Amino acid sequence: MRKTLFAAAACATVLWTGCSKSESVTVTIANPLAIERTGEMVEIPVNDIYTQLNLSDTAQFVIYDEKAQEVPYQLTYDEKVIFPVSIASKASVNYTVQQGTPSLVNAVVYGRCYPERLDDIAWENDRAAYRAYGPALQKSGEKAYGYDVFTKSVEELVVEDRYAMELDSASRAEIKALREAGKKEEADSLSRAISYHIDHGNGMDCYAVGPTLGGGTAALMPDSAIVYPYCYKDFEILDNGPLRFTVKLVFNPLVVKNDSNVVETRIIQLDKGSQLNKTTVSYEYLTQTTPVAAGLVLHAANPEGYAYDAAKGYISYADPTTNAEAGNGIVYVGAVFPASVQTTTQLFEKPVGDALGHVLGISTYEPGNDFVYYWGSGWSKYGFEKAEDWTNYLKDYAEKVRNPLVVTVQK
Known part of the structure; x- marks a missing residue:
């Protein structure tokens, strides 16, 4: 499992109060709705955190919840810091940010281009997985617009393994050899065993x-x-x-x-x-x-x-x-x-x-x-x-x- 620094995000309305130097800052998050919001991402301009804490651009910080438990976060390409929060209906919670070294955590979101599968862009999180089709597929003439x-039915990352299994060259060569030898049943069995169109226990x-x-x-x-x-x-x-x-x-x-x-x-x-x-x-x-x-x-x-x-x-x-x-x-x-x-x-x-x-x-x-x-x-x-x-x-x-x-x- 890949390890990297914590990070996360979501849409938020941001109101700023106070801009002076401080060893820590408090982030108060309020839920205006009468429904509980669990694991929802919030995002804050990271430069504002640096300014509040008087940190250099290369300094690190840690985020803690009200129980003094460290909270994962991510710094995004558009210069936001994102992290998950859970808030009861019509309630608010406080998080504390201070200089420090964040813990390493397992990645639960990942994606890449798969040139070995007609330039698919595939990505996933702990709940679902998706793909968008690429230029190699268009060049083939296959019509796939959407x-x-x-x-998936597990929290772990699975897409990388699915592609590796589906496209395994040794297995594909063996399937071809079995078919040429007239061993259709054995070929079909191996084909099913590596196919990502069949649920092998984590989705399909x-x-x-x-x-x-x-x-x-x-x-x-x-x-x-x-x-x-x-x-x-x-x-x-x-x-x-x-x-x-x-x-x-x-x-x-x-x-x-x-x-x-x-x-x-x-x-x-x-x-x-x-x-x-x-x-x-x-x-x-x-x-x-x-x-x-x-x-x-x-x-x-x-x-x-x-x-x-x-x-x-x-x-x-x-x-x-x-x-x-x-x-x-x-x-x-x-x-x-x-x-x-x-x-x-x-x-x-x-x-x-x-x-x-x-x-x-x-x-x-x-x-x-x-x-x-x-x-x-x-x-x-x-x-x-x-x-x-x-x-x-x-x-x-x-x-x-x-x-x-x-x-x-x-x-």
């Missing part, structure tokens, strides 16, 4: 994307028609654990009505403990206000399995997986919106394979601005027994996003 979901790849928005991809919708982004062109990993993964994806130019060189950029962020990825989308060289939507593909095995609520800010779907009769459970996918959206379904003129269309959350994109939303998944074999559990999670998540924790820093 985000993919890897289910059983979600179908195809030429759709998959598990929550955003797309422009001029004249109500989806302009599908293809695979990313360039990437940069900005944060890589232990508590937050952030990747920047830049896409090939799109034609959007009269604009022929629209370049989409996404910054995707996944924190420890969260089922959902915060995603910030922008479009360079787009000259006109255009509808933008986040979508979840609907499959024929469960055509009515969606739910949405524009007022509460979420869309949801219970996906029966690529082989519903194999006991793979249900993959729950969803998206949450900090700002108001319209929610609806849009079906294809005719099915694309077993894909019927999408459930959508639609907003308006103004050139030069960002479209921010959250998307992700849960699994019926890891904490979400039924669809109601998942929709309740999305409702609560949306309420938290719309009512951020209030953070005050003082000496």
Whole structure:
């Protein structure tokens, strides 16, 4: 297991009081909602911590909770310090920051590019795992526009081992030799043993994307028609654990009505403990206000399995997986919106394979601005027994996003 310095984060409203030098500072975090918030990330500009403590840029510090227990934190690419907090409803808690050497901890968030698997970008935390498809897949001609979901049922990092097992060259050579020798049963048995499409005890790849928005991809919708982004062109990993993964994806130019060189950029962020990825989308060289939507593909095995609520800010779907009769459970996918959206379904003129269309959350994109939303998944074999559990999670998540924790820093 990888070891690194603690770190973590989340959206917060920050109020500053006092700027004088001090050996320690107190961070007070208030919860304005009548619901408990457990393990939620907060973020504070790290330069303000350095200023409060009169530290050099290379100095280290430690964060303690009210029980004097050390709290993990991470310094992020955008110069924030992030750490997880737990607060009862309508309550507040204090954390103390002072100079010192933080402990080493196990990373629970990690991702990388997998050039050995057609340039996948795959990442995970302790709750879920995801991937975005890359230029090698696009070059192959396979149509896969949306985000993919890897289910998992353990807190440990598993994606690296899954790829290593699935792509093991020695096993693949042995499978080929067995088939050529007419030993189909033995070949099939070994193929199942290394396949990440089969649950070997920690989850699997059983979600179908195809030429759709998959598990929550955003797309422009001029004249109500989806302009599908293809695979990313360039990437940069900005944060890589232990508590937050952030990747920047830049896409090939799109034609959007009269604009022929629209370049989409996404910054995707996944924190420890969260089922959902915060995603910030922008479009360079787009000259006109255009509808933008986040979508979840609907499959024929469960055509009515969606739910949405524009007022509460979420869309949801219970996906029966690529082989519903194999006991793979249900993959729950969803998206949450900090700002108001319209929610609806849009079906294809005719099915694309077993894909019927999408459930959508639609907003308006103004050139030069960002479209921010959250998307992700849960699994019926890891904490979400039924669809109601998942929709309740999305409702609560949306309420938290719309009512951020209030953070005050003082000496």
